[in-house]
Amino acid sequence: MIQLKNLTLRRGSKELLSGATASFLPGQNTGVVGANGAGKSSLFALLRGELIADGGDLVVPAHWTQAHVAQETPALDTPALDYVLDGDAELRTLQQSLAEAEDKHDGEAIGHLHAELARIDAWSAEARAAKLLSGLGFAPEAIRRPVASFSGGWRMRLNLAQALMCRSDLLLLDEPTNHLDLETVLWLEDWLKGYPGTLLVISHDRDFLDSVCGQIAELADGQLTVYTGNYSQYETMRAEKLARQQAAFEKQQRQIAHLESFITRFKAKATKARQAQSRVKALEKLERISAAHVDSPFDFAFATPDNLPNPLLRLDAARVGYGDKVILDRVNLSVEAGSRIGLLGVNGAGKSTLVKLLAGELSPLAGQCVGAQMLNIGYFAQHQLETLRMDESPLWHLQKLAPTAREQELRTFLGGFNFHGDAALAPVGPMSGGEKARLALALIVWQKPNLLLLDEPTNHLDLEMRHALTLALQDFAGALIVVSHDRALLEATTDRFWLVAAGRVEPFDGDLEDYRRWRIEQAAEAAAPSNGEALSANVNRKEQKRLEAEARQRLSALKKPLLGRLARLEKELDALATQKAELEGFVASEDAYQDAHKAKLADAVKQLGEIGSRLAEVEEDWMNVQEELEQLEAEA
Numbered sequence: 229m230i231q232l233k234n235l236t237l238r239r240g241s242k243e244l245l246s247g248a249t250a251s252f253l254p255g256q257n258t259g260v261v262g263a264n265g266a267g268k269s270s271l272f273a274l275l276r277g278e279l280i281a282d283g284g285d286l287v288v289p290a291h292w293t294q295a296h297v298a299q300e301t302p303a304l305d306t307p308a309l310d311y312v313l314d315g316d317a318e319l320r321t322l323q324q325s326l327a328e329a330e331d332k333h334d335g336e337a338i339g340h341l342h343a344e345l346a347r348i349d350a351w352s353a354e355a356r357a358a359k360l361l362s363g364l365g366f367a368p369e370a371i372r373r374p375v376a377s378f379s380g381g382w383r384m385r386l387n388l389a390q391a392l393m394c395r396s397d398l399l400l401l402d403e404p405t406n407h408l409d410l411e412t413v414l415w416l417e418d419w420l421k422g423y424p425g426t427l428l429v430i431s432h433d434r435d436f437l438d439s440v441c442g443q444i445a446e447l448a449d450g451q452l453t454v455y456t457g458n459y460s461q462y463e464t465m466r467a468e469k470l471a472r473q474q475a476a477f478e479k480q481q482r483q484i485a486h487l488e489s490f491i492t493r494f495k496a497k498a499t500k501a502r503q504a505q506s507r508v509k510a511l512e513k514l515e516r517i518s519a520a521h522v523d524s525p526f527d528f529a530f531a532t533p534d535n536l537p538n539p540l541l542r543l544d545a546a547r548v549g550y551g552d553k554v555i556l557d558r559v560n561l562s563v564e565a566g567s568r569i570g571l572l573g574v575n576g577a578g579k580s581t582l583v584k585l586l587a588g589e590l591s592p593l594a595g596q597c598v599g600a601q602m603l604n605i606g607y608f609a610q611h612q613l614e615t616l617r618m619d620e621s622p623l624w625h626l627q628k629l630a631p632t633a634r635e636q637e638l639r640t641f642l643g644g645f646n647f648h649g650d651a652a653l654a655p656v657g658p659m660s661g662g663e664k665a666r667l668a669l670a671l672i673v674w675q676k677p678n679l680l681l682l683d684e685p686t687n688h689l690d691l692e693m694r695h696a697l698t699l700a701l702q703d704f705a706g707a708l709i710v711v712s713h714d715r716a717l718l719e720a721t722t723d724r725f726w727l728v729a730a731g732r733v734e735p736f737d738g739d740l741e742d743y744r745r746w747r748i749e750q751a752a753e754a755a756a757p758s759n760g761e762a763l764s765a766n767v768n769r770k771e772q773k774r775l776e777a778e779a780r781q782r783l784s785a786l787k788k789p790l791l792g793r794l795a796r797l798e799k800e801l802d803a804l805a806t807q808k809a810e811l812e813g814f815v816a817s818e819d820a821y822q823d824a825h826k827a828k829l830a831d832a833v834k835q836l837g838e839i840g841s842r843l844a845e846v847e848e849d850w851m852n853v854q855e856e857l858e859q860l861e862a863e864a
Contacts, residue, residue, distance in 0.1 A: 236283035262447035380854025606677030
């Protein structure tokens with residue numbers, strides 16, 4: 229069992245946990261929630277031994293094996309399958325010992341090691357690793373490719389597979405669904421439901437938490453509060469708790485008002501002075517109850533579009549792709565005013581390509597894409613965050629769109645996206661991915677679009693912002709087309725689906741549960757090909773190899789500048805991390821607080837702040853480049 233006893237944890241001057249007490253039993257699946265910056269990732273670092281508590285006790289069974297998803301993946305020549313097998317450290321240790329025993333012809337050791345390997349079911353390890361990779365979307369032929377050949381997003385999936393391969397007692401997952409498509413999220417849910425150990429997972433996907441977790445641990449105001457039940461049940465219990473807290477607060481305020489009124493009226497009267505003084509002491513000793521607040525920091529809505537032509541946009545026999553590579557063909561569809569459409573399909577099927585075509589970022593290779601005269605598109609995709617000016621503020625960006633609007637009007641609007649006060653004037657560069665996404669959404673909302681195209685809009689957004697976006701989309705009067713792995717968003721904001729598969733776009737007759745069943749059937753059919761299919765696969769193998777070689781060359785040419793940029797960013801990250809470690813070492817030392825080093829300490833603290841901001845900026849750039857590489861890999 230994991231136990232936190234009166235635990236205090238600080239990062240710099242910020243106190244993340246203050247006297248927190250909680251326990252997590254073996255076999256429990258717990259969702260960890262809280263606002264950005266509340267300390268969720270720091271709690272995980274504490275459990276992994278990377279941080280030390282500033283007070284209290286943390287008890288984690290010493291014999292437990294822990295697993296977590298590594299955030300970096302070196303460019304290894306190791307095949308993907310072997311990389312995943314490396315996640316089972318005991319397996320690799322026993323295999324190495326067996327090889328050494330065989331070299332020494334030590335029969336007794338060989339026998340013992342074979343028994344140990346049988347105990348951990350080593351002979352099925354490769355099949356289990358291959359099954360994990362298949363579930364995470366890797367094609368059968370891809371599992372023998374070297375790790376270095378995969379883009380950033382796919383390497384993160386390899387890290388996830390490696391963590392799942394570990395026969396762990398404690399599994400820590402921090403936002404595991406980011407950059408996964410809907411199919412992979414569904415598979416991961418099923419896998420985690422069968423996980424026998426203790427699971428702690430940080431996620432902003434409420435459906436994922438509802439499906440996987442039996443209790444929720446909330447980090448707020450320095451406390452860790454555990455609620456029994458899934459996320460939906462947690463919301464209900466939290467609302468009831470806040471209601472009780474608010475009632476107690478209001479009762480106490482009435483009591484305080486009564487005491488203060490008595491003191492004010494009678495403190496100057498000799499006959500009542502003693503009673504007044506006793507009430508002053510009672511008021512001083514009163515333990516104040518905080519006002520409960522459930523208000524979201526986000527409050528915005530899409531204005532009614534100025535025009536709603538019908539249809540807004542039409543595709544006639546459209547073909548779209550990149551160069552001579554066709555992704556979608558013979559696409560015929562019409563986007564009517566008021567349409568609310570979710571796009572379904574596996575990763576790489578062409579969902580993002582279709583959205584780019586509708587947004588005008590891609591021109592059809594054949595056929596037509598015809599927009600209405602008054603069409604006003606609001607398009608959100610992760611790569612658009614790069615178009616923000618890193619040295620300018622949210623207010624500056626909005627003023628570029630509305631140069632004649634009053635500054636107060638613009639600042640009030642930005643406040644609805646939680647850019648209050650100085651935050652509206654701060655440069656965009658040091659902001660987190662979630663803050664940049666919020667700004668990009670704010671710029672779209674201001675322009676009053678009549679067609680919204682949203683490609684994974686919830687990546688980097690916390691639960692409060694996802695909820696606010698869902699409410700705003702529900703009231704949006706225009707047409708909506710959305711790609712998302714967030715089922716709560718899809719179910720709450722769309723009323724029909726288009727399926728993108730096998731180079732075509734067709735209406736899907738059913739809901740997300742129907743789609744899940746359909747995907748299971750498709751996977752079963754793919755796993756058992758007929759004899760005719762197997763024979764056909766061997767025909768023209770030479771021509772296929774030639775085409776694959778040409779495709780690899782084209783992909784390599786496209787990836788080269790991105791890989792160069794990635795290498796430069798990684799070099800800068802290493803340099804910044806080294807500087808940060810040196811400065812933190814000095815700040816943590818006793819010498820830093822001697823009088824002779826006051827100026828040096830102040831300068832070190834200042835440099836740490838600057839390096840922290842630059843690290844966040846470079847890490848964000850690194851992730852964006854990784855996503856571009858992943859997109860190229862998926863569409864190759």
